[in-house]
Amino acid sequence: MLWQSHIKGFTTYLKLERSLSSNSVHAYLSDIDKLQQYFQSINQSPSLAAINVGDLRSFLSWLNQLGMLPSTQARVISGLKAFFTYLMLENEIQNDPTALIEAPKLSRKLPDTLNIHEINDLISAIDASKPEGMRNKAIIEVLYGCGLRVTELTELKISNIYPQIEFIKVIGKGNKERLVPIGGTALKLLDIYLSQVRVHVKIKKGNDDYVFLNRFGAKLSRISVFNLIKSLAVATGLKKSISPHTLRHSFATHLIEGGADLRAIQEMLGHSSITTTEIYTHVDRDYLREVITQFHPRS
Template identity: 60%
Template sequence: MNWEQLKKDFKRYLLLERGLSDNSIVAYLNDVKKLQSFAELQQIEPKDFQTNDIQNFLKWINEFPISEYTQARILSGIKTFFGFLQIEHGLVNNPAELIETPRLSRKIPAVLSIQEIDELISAINLSTTEGTRNKAILEMLYGCGLRVSELCNLKISNLFLDVEFIKVEGKGNKERLIPIGQQAIKYLKIYLEEIRVHQTIKAGKEDFVFLNRRGSPLSRVMIFLIIKDLALKIGLEKEISPHTFRHSFASHLVEGGADLRAVQDMLGHESITTTEIYTHIDKEYLQSVITQYHPRS
């Protein structure tokens, strides 16, 4: 079994059989590259891995400065890889199958208050074309709870603004409909009708909503930098990213009494347990209210 060929076959399997996104495929392949590095050091062929070899691999990666969450994700990727070898290359046993993933404490994501979101959006310079676009971007991130990849890949053909819905392609190429509010519609229309319509657009990219000045779709990094610059502008000390707006969207819905199943559908979570994290944020918020305002606190 040749590592390079196996990685090509694994990539094809993840894309065609599992239907994973490009970002997920890159993460899985990086996991396999780490396993390959270890295997070459130990002179172990892919077909010869035993359970104790996987345990030694986990000890080996533990020497690097990576978090327990990253280690758990790597183990998951390695299990998937050996499962693929069983299906496609006749491997008899999955040496990683019986290794338990360590139980991780659930990390409560950082969220912004409504006031902080208002301050960030108000800091945008609307006298520039980029500012008008950025206003629409932030309204969409917060108003629809989009992942940054979903925002970057949003298509004009998937906007149904007359009925106040958009269609996005989420993880695993799964499509879902999300309601879009009047505020986001307002600034999205301004961007589309007053800014984007005058742009020269790169061939083949005509259907993408958000473009850079060269007429190509915006990258994830660019959106991250837009948000970082705004946080710096208002002196916000929290570490934030585009995903912070998604967390804030969900948290504010739950705080307002929204049904958890509805929030799950809008976020595109496969499991309700993933969405339940926002009930913990809500409890923290309620506790802070008691601490701040109750006379006996």
């Protein structure tokens, strides 16, 4: 299938013009690869200009037969729309076959959250006597205290911590920068980790400015943070299925329940659209309903 030169150009476009991370670029390329797999499965090899709406609808039907979740299908459609939009911009095709394709309707499932007692239990389960203990305590405090995505945590730089004004600079999706307040507890644990633990790690070249390092002196990986959260959930007997993102959801939920302004939360989370942040208002409504049910004499 003679798509490689177009895919190479699309990759460059995503990296340079849209400033997407390597993870995001990989996701887009994976979406294109699925379309290629479909055509291979039916022994066809069309040019990109020859692909039409009917082909894409058959492709979506194929994905459905494979048992792909609607949310994953929506992700694939989004990736293909970006690819064909790029081809239109480059005048490689005259018509965009994705223009009439709609993503499956998704129910906005509310993410699992932890209450403050459960978060405290996670932190208490960390053995501070081990070399990585204080680092892990700082990780949980920063994830929850600042509402960071896991990649934002692993990419956090020492030079982007401003303890005097209690802010950190975060590099979010699309390399967008934002300033996020950081609380005293998280700052204290960061200071202990940096000044008493990290200084004894032999740091690999090029990793000097990263805050969180593994035992080999390299930047901590995303999977290491996921494994940490899973192991702490097991250690505390937590029955919920949690990930680093659960702490981000908990951060936003607790702010909403405390009466924080939605726009302020949007800014701290780095959401480009307020509609993404508005999912947490449903948590607030459920909370209010529980309060009425529990305390109102007529409920």
